Amino acid sequence: MSVVLDTPVAVRRTAMDLLARREHGRVELTRKLRQRGASDELIEQALDRLTEDGLLSEARYLESFINHRSNAGYGPARIREELGQRGLNRGDIDQALRECGIDWSARLQDVWQRKFAGLRPQDPRSRAQQTRFLAYRGYPMDMIGRLLSGRSLDD
Known part of the structure; x- marks a missing residue:
């Protein structure tokens, strides 16, 4: 049974249910409420109020x-x-x-250690493989290069 989102209370309740599961961004929450049939006007009112109440925070x-x-x-x-x-x-x-306070060097080292067991590449093919994997994961090329060549990541 689907809930009809045609009142401010219904839209707010659905938004709060979604926020209770995990944090959402405003754009993402708008999309989900729209998919559930809420009007843009009701969505904006509900999200503005949730933001004012501190329940929705980018x-x-x-x-x-x-x-x-x-x-x-x-x-x-x-x-x-x-x-x-x-x-x-x-x-x-x-x-x-x-x-955020995240040590990206330590995260890179950890990901590389788990995936490649800490084995530095011995040939260009394995170096390219490790580089592609780590770049795909979103680490900067300069950090990847230092890691794979055995230099300190803190240089």
């Missing part, structure tokens, strides 16, 4: 998303791209990534 969403994806082994470039695709402001994304 900053909390950014922090939550960055922590979740970095714990899954993804680097800053990949996370930045995924957040951009979710309709968040590029400046807010960059600020959140700067302030």
Whole structure:
């Protein structure tokens, strides 16, 4: 049985149910409510009120998303791209990534250790394979190069 989202109370309740599961960004929450049949006017009113009440926060969403994806082994470039695709402001994304306090060098080292058992590439083919994997995960090429050549990541 689907709920009809034709009143402000119904839209707010559905939005709060979604937020109770996990943090959402405003664009993402708007899309989900629209898919459930809510009008744009009711959505805007409900989301404005949730923001005023502190229940909807882009900053909390950014922090939550960055922590979740970095714990899954993804680097800053990949996370930045995924957040951009979710309709968040590029400046807010960059600020959140700067302030997150994540040691990207340690995350890169951990991902590489788990995937390649800490074995440095012995030939150009294996180097290219490891480089492609780590770049796809969203780590900067300069960090990948230092890691694979055995230099300190803190240089």
